[in-house]
Amino acid sequence: MTTFVFESPLGFVRVSGDDNGVSVISCTDIPTQGTASKIDSIDLVAEPVQEAVRQLQDYFAGSRQSFDFPLNPSGTAFQQTVWKALLDVPFGTTLSYLALTRRIGDEKAIRAVAAANGRNPLWIVVPCHRIIGSDGSLTGYAGGLWRKQWLLEHEGAFARSSQLSLF
Structure with missing residues (x-):
């Protein structure tokens, strides 16, 4: 490596x-x-x-919104499922932890989904920064909330509040 x-x-x-x-x-x-x-x-x-x-x-x-190089992260099958679901959250949008959990198909797994999100080894590319609290708060981010805010502003997620998906 x-x-x-x-x-x-x-x-x-x-x-x-x-x-x-x-x-x-x-x-x-x-x-x-x-x-x-x-x-x-x-x-x-x-x-x-x-x-x-x-x-x-x-x-x-500011000249790229998606990534297309090969990914090879290590993680459990459940973590891989969560990380794959994160790849479906488009540039410039946000999604709540609850909505992400619903996409995966098990609303009761919200804590496990949040934990897998926090263990994402592919910063930015697997866009865990696009996942926010149901109330719109910038909850938890391994790189620090200031980085999460910068990334969301860089992507225009805050300017596109009509695309904010909470549920």
């Missing part, structure tokens, strides 16, 4: 993966955190990692 780190408006983005796909995308304020295997030249990392870096840079520049 190879890792590449680049600077973004939200901090340092760490992208890790191999030829099978990208398995981790995270953000930190500290450029060296968790980057023992960081490679300084983009040409030396696996092709899916290179493509992820290019597409994420385009996203931050």
Whole structure:
């Protein structure tokens, strides 16, 4: 597995993966955190990692709304189900945890869905930041609520309140 780190408006983005796909995308304020295997030249990392870096840079520049590089996250079958459902939440929109749980088909699993959402290893690409509280609050975000707010504003989700789906 190879890792590449680049600077973004939200901090340092760490992208890790191999030829099978990208398995981790995270953000930190500290450029060296968790980057023992960081490679300084983009040409030396696996092709899916290179493509992820290019597409994420385009996203931050405002010229990309979706991603199409191979993903290879590790997780339980239930987590994979939740992460797949997150991929169906369009750019510029939000969805409540309850609505996400209903999409998965088990309203009683709301806590498990929230926990899986919080363990999403593919920051931004699997858009867990688009999931909000039923009251419209920006509840929980592993990267910090300020990053979640920035991402939603960047995507225009707050400006498109008519697309806010709470139920």
